Amino acid sequence: MKTAGSPQITSLPDLLAIAWKIEADAVERYTVLADQMEVHNNTELAAVFRDLARAEGLHRDEIARQAGDIDVAQHAAKVAKWKKGDSPEEVDMSSAHYKMTPWHALQMALAGEKRALAYFEEVVATTKDPKIKEMAEEFVEEEAEHVNLCHRLLRRYPAPSGEAWKDDPDPAVGQE
Numbered sequence: 398m399k400t401a402g403s404p405q406i407t408s409l410p411d412l413l414a415i416a417w418k419i420e421a422d423a424v425e426r427y428t429v430l431a432d433q434m435e436v437h438n439n440t441e442l443a444a445v446f447r448d449l450a451r452a453e454g455l456h457r458d459e460i461a462r463q464a465g466d467i468d469v470a471q472h473a474a475k476v477a478k479w480k481k482g483d484s485p486e487e488v489d490m491s492s493a494h495y496k497m498t499p500w501h502a503l504q505m506a507l508a509g510e511k512r513a514l515a516y517f518e519e520v521v522a523t524t525k526d527p528k529i530k531e532m533a534e535e536f537v538e539e540e541a542e543h544v545n546l547c548h549r550l551l552r553r554y555p556a557p558s559g560e561a562w563k564d565d566p567d568p569a570v571g572q573e
Contacts, residue, residue, distance in 0.1 A: 403485075404478050406529060408526075409529055412532055412536075414470075414473040415476060417457055417461060419484045420454075420457035421473070424450050427449045427450035427453060427506075431446035437496075442502055453486075456539060456543075485512035485515070486512060489505065500554045500555060503551050507548070510540060511544055513540045514543075520536075521533045
């Protein structure tokens, strides 16, 4: 099974390693964003990113448990390579802004969760291997729950009105 720009899945170990990598990348990215938000004293947003990293970490660890004797991290280093360099669930760091709100962060998370959901849906739709299909269907359910979680969180954190959140009285100055 091969999707444009995504790694080849020829076995259940491939699928598990790729799924593990998707979750591991999300944990790493959310942790970096949480750290950045703490530096900028945006503690509310740091907490949102930490919660997202924790949820992704639980899923990553569950995949490792399901893999049993397969070293998913080692196998992922061999097979989990995307043409553009980012796995589907990674958050686009260029869209982060130190003054963004939890709503913005959740929009970023939602986009990644939707990409991961679409990825696993495509695996289900295109694989001929029944074991890969069955496991990918489980990942579809998990990613669908992550999408729903983002939607539930978005109800708690409404969109900011206008563009005032972008106002920066002390913008960064480039170094030469």
